[in-house]
Amino acid sequence: MELKYDLPKYITMTKMSGKIRVLVEGKDDRGHVLNLLSAICPSVKFKVDTALEIRGDCNKTKNNNRAKIEKIHDHCKAKTSHRRLFFLCDREFRNFDVAAVVTDQAKQHEFDGNLTWTLGHSIENYFLNVSMLAEGFRYLSNSGYKTDAVKVFREILGDSLRIIAALTLAARELGCAKYPPSIAPWQSFEISTGEVGRLVLKGARGVDSFQDKFWGVYDKFYTVASSTSEEVCARLCRGHTAVIILQRVFAACLYNAGLADDEVSSRHDANVFNNIGEANISSALSEAWIKHVEAGCLDYPLPLVESIYTASA
Structure with missing residues (x-):
């Protein structure tokens, strides 16, 4: 510029x-x-x-x-x-x-x-409200499984924010703020459903020395984030990282929601949502934020x- x-x-x-x-x-x-x-x-x-x-x-x-x-x-x-x-x-x-x-x-x-x-960390952190996120993500997806995906996403948002907070702290310690999304594709998020939904990030190990070092630091901070409130994690996590990672978490939710019915279609829906540009994701979430502000938030x-x-x- x-x-x-x-x-x-x-x-x-x-x-x-x-x-x-x-x-x-x-x-x-x-x-x-x-x-x-x-x-x-x-x-x-x-x-x-x-x-x-x-x-x-x-x-x-x-x-x-x-x-x-x-x-x-x-x-x-x-x-x-x-x-x-x-x-x-x-x-x-x-x-x-x-x-x-x-x-x-x-x-x-x-x-x-x-x-x-x-x-919070940046202006994007104002978007990290479950209703705003669900509204923005529903708008951007045409999947027939999105209603069930939103239900699961709501249940695992706390886990998601703790994962993102740990990624943010690890990236700060290693001086690589933009690095986490490169090692966390949507397929690396494992969702378990039941009475309470849970989310786990399975990082690939043994790929290269820096990535292994990053995951070691992440593990340390994940213990910290797991003991920290969802509200504080939502404020702490880097906004751009959160937008990208939550997009991928929702892609995993789309896959999870349709898996038993049609694995091929649910994988397609997850990939389509995952490939939406960050600017479009942020635009939809910002619009949801403005609507909530106009309603009195x-x-x-x-x-x-x-x-x-x-x-x-």
Whole structure:
């Protein structure tokens, strides 16, 4: 993406602007925030910018969009000339304490003046509600088994989020945030149904040394995640990883739901759902999120929205 501004130029530009502006990290964040604000602040005129378009001015901000936002905020937060400039940052691992269990020390949205951090790891974590996920996945699948698949998916969501939290923590320790989806195809998820559904991730071992190392670290953190609440795991897990892994879990649910009736058809349905692009999955889940917000759900960056309302009054 073409860089439109350096940090001083962006700061000067927003000082001169009369619009309410929101600075977010990347293009996905921009789309989700635009849709959110358009739904709940329809009378407010605003513009959403991305830190992706701003050139960093030091080693810390060179390739870190969150660091750019925090640096701009530090410069602007005491200045009345920037009272209509707002910021949203990914929380990532901020104020999670990882020990024998993971505890969330924040409990609610953190904010510093006009800067709000997401409640979970990133904006996609707002989608990790069972009703939103079921609604989005049903919309994207034309399988005749999707009703039964949704029922199973609801039962195993807690297990799914604990698996994703363990994958996220292992990836953080090994410095490979985008790695987990590459070793967790839908066929690696084993579902057992009964009075209570259960989900297990069977990782392939002995493929290469790094993969074996990853699974060893994953096993360590899976013990931690297994003792951690579903709510905290939903906040902790990396949003992009969660969207991809949950897509694959639902593909496994489609296969499981139709297996006894028609293995060939259920495998086809699972593969079709698995091959939907991440952007389309996120779009469907974001739309489900907006519908829930419009219906009164408060699971969105409340301090950001409340501050914008105040500034526009």
